[in-house]
Amino acid sequence: MNVNDSEKMAGLLESRGWTQVYAERSASLFIVNTCAVREKAQEKLFSYLGRLKRYKELDPACTIVVAGCVSQLLKEEIRRRAPFVDLLLGTNAYPRLLEYLDQREESDFRLSRHWNEVTSLHRRSSFSAFLSIMEGCDNFCSYCVVPFTRGREKSRPLSLILRELDELSAQGYKEVVLLGQNVDAYLDPEKGGGFADLLEVVAQRSGASWIRFLTSHPSKFSLRIAEVMARNDKICRALHLPFQAGSDRILSLMNRGYSKAEYLSLVKAIKERVPDIAMAADIIVGFPTEREEDFLETMEIVEEVRFENIFSFLYSPRPGTKSSKMEDDVPPSVKGERLIRLQERQKEIQLEENLKRIGSVQRVLLEERNRKDPSQTVGRTAGGRVVNILGPCETGQFADILIDGAGPHNLKGRIPL
Ligand code: SF4
Structure with missing residues (x-):
C-alpha cells in the first residue's frame, strides 16, 4: 500500500x-x-x-x-x-x-470513511502495476495499528477501478496487482458486488496476462474467490492468506476471528479448487502469553500447508492497540529462538519444493538485471518464486524458463535451446 x-x-x-x-x-x-x-x-x-x-x-x-x-x-x-x-x-x-x-498548512488527520480518488500516478514499473481497490480495516486485530492509521474499510467504486484497469491495458502492462488491506472485504459502493465479482470482471477485461491480489483475511475469504481463480487462467495461482498464529487461545487473544481448524479447512477447500496454488502467510512469533505448546501449533500449520513463502516477525507492542496493554512476557531470547526454528523449517520446506521444480519449464515475468551479477536476469513465477536466469534478457516480458537449479529462496534457469 x-x-x-x-x-x-x-x-x-x-x-x-x-x-x-x-x-x-x-x-x-x-x-x-x-x-x-x-x-x-x-x-x-x-x-x-x-x-x-x-x-x-x-x-x-x-x-x-x-x-x-x-x-x-x-x-x-x-x-x-x-x-x-x-x-x-x-x-x-x-x-x-x-x-x-x-x-504549509498542518494536514487534516481525520480518517475518512470514503474513498479518496487520486488519478495521477508515477508508477515505479512500466510492466507491473498496483491497482488500489480498497483501503482500511474493520477487523481490529488486537496487535495492529492499521485500523487507527488507515481508518475503517472503504472500497473504491468499480467504475473507477475499471477505468484505471483500461488505462493499464492500453499502456501494455503485463501484470496488475489488486491492492487493499483486506481485498476480500471489497464491496462496490455503487452496485454492491463483492471481491469475487470484481476479480472475475478484472480477469475477463484486463489486457494484462497476470492478475494478483493482496492481502486477504481468512475470515472474509469466500470460496467463490477460489472458484473465480480456478476458471480464469490470468489470475496467478498465488494467495497471501496470513494466519499469524496456530493456537486457538492466541488467535482469540489476537482477535483474528477464526480457529486453527477453520484456517486449515479453508486452505484445504481452496487447494481442492485450485490445486496448484502457491500459499504465503504472515506469522507473528512471541505474542504475549505464547507458550511452547502454542508455538508448536504454529509450526503444525507451517508443516501442513507447506507455504511457498512466509513473512515471520517477532511480536512488538504497537501504541494504542489492545495487546499493548498486555504484558509482553515472552523473553526476547525465547522469541528469537522460536523465530529461528520457524524460519529454518520453512527454509527446508522451500528447498524441498524448489528441488521438485528442477527440469520443469516455468513461465516467468522478467523483472530486472541481477544487481549483484548483471550477467543474470531476475524474474518471478506466477507463484511468486524468484528465478535467476542465465544471460541478459529483455525485462518486462514473459519467458518460458527451463529450471536447472534450486535453493531455498530462488530457482535458477535458462531459456531452453
Ligand atoms: S492485521 Fe490485517 S486484518 Fe488485522 S487489523 Fe491489521 S490490517 Fe486489519
Missing part, C-alpha cells in the same frame, strides 16, 4: 512540474512515506530524519515532509523529536498534498 501511495504522491508532484531525483543532495523536497506496522520501521524513520536534518542545516529552504502511518499515529512524537520537519501528512491527506505544500 505504501509503495502505491508513494506512486500517487510522486504523480501529484510531477503534475506540478516536480522531478524525482535519486541523489539526496540534489533534492529540495523530501517526502518520507512511513509504515507503522512494526516498531523497527518506525525507529528507522527517526534515524533517517537525523540524516535529513543535515541537508536542512546546509539548505534551510529545503522542505521535509513526513507522510503515512507513523505521521498519522505519532505526530506529537515527530514534532518533539524532529522539530525541523516542515509538514506532517496524515494517511488520508496525500490527495491534497499540493494544497498542503502550497499553504
Whole structure:
C-alpha cells in the first residue's frame, strides 16, 4: 500500500512540474512515506530524519515532509523529536498534498470513511502495476495499528477501478496487482458486488496476462474467490492468506476471528479448487502469553500447508492497540529462538519444493538485471518464486524458463535451446 501511495504522491508532484531525483543532495523536497506496522520501521524513520536534518542545516529552504502511518499515529512524537520537519501528512491527506505544500498548512488527520480518488500516478514499473481497490480495516486485530492509521474499510467504486484497469491495458502492462488491506472485504459502493465479482470482471477485461491480489483475511475469504481463480487462467495461482498464529487461545487473544481448524479447512477447500496454488502467510512469533505448546501449533500449520513463502516477525507492542496493554512476557531470547526454528523449517520446506521444480519449464515475468551479477536476469513465477536466469534478457516480458537449479529462496534457469 505504501509503495502505491508513494506512486500517487510522486504523480501529484510531477503534475506540478516536480522531478524525482535519486541523489539526496540534489533534492529540495523530501517526502518520507512511513509504515507503522512494526516498531523497527518506525525507529528507522527517526534515524533517517537525523540524516535529513543535515541537508536542512546546509539548505534551510529545503522542505521535509513526513507522510503515512507513523505521521498519522505519532505526530506529537515527530514534532518533539524532529522539530525541523516542515509538514506532517496524515494517511488520508496525500490527495491534497499540493494544497498542503502550497499553504504549509498542518494536514487534516481525520480518517475518512470514503474513498479518496487520486488519478495521477508515477508508477515505479512500466510492466507491473498496483491497482488500489480498497483501503482500511474493520477487523481490529488486537496487535495492529492499521485500523487507527488507515481508518475503517472503504472500497473504491468499480467504475473507477475499471477505468484505471483500461488505462493499464492500453499502456501494455503485463501484470496488475489488486491492492487493499483486506481485498476480500471489497464491496462496490455503487452496485454492491463483492471481491469475487470484481476479480472475475478484472480477469475477463484486463489486457494484462497476470492478475494478483493482496492481502486477504481468512475470515472474509469466500470460496467463490477460489472458484473465480480456478476458471480464469490470468489470475496467478498465488494467495497471501496470513494466519499469524496456530493456537486457538492466541488467535482469540489476537482477535483474528477464526480457529486453527477453520484456517486449515479453508486452505484445504481452496487447494481442492485450485490445486496448484502457491500459499504465503504472515506469522507473528512471541505474542504475549505464547507458550511452547502454542508455538508448536504454529509450526503444525507451517508443516501442513507447506507455504511457498512466509513473512515471520517477532511480536512488538504497537501504541494504542489492545495487546499493548498486555504484558509482553515472552523473553526476547525465547522469541528469537522460536523465530529461528520457524524460519529454518520453512527454509527446508522451500528447498524441498524448489528441488521438485528442477527440469520443469516455468513461465516467468522478467523483472530486472541481477544487481549483484548483471550477467543474470531476475524474474518471478506466477507463484511468486524468484528465478535467476542465465544471460541478459529483455525485462518486462514473459519467458518460458527451463529450471536447472534450486535453493531455498530462488530457482535458477535458462531459456531452453
Ligand atoms: S486484518 Fe488485522 S492485521 Fe490485517 S490490517 Fe486489519 S487489523 Fe491489521
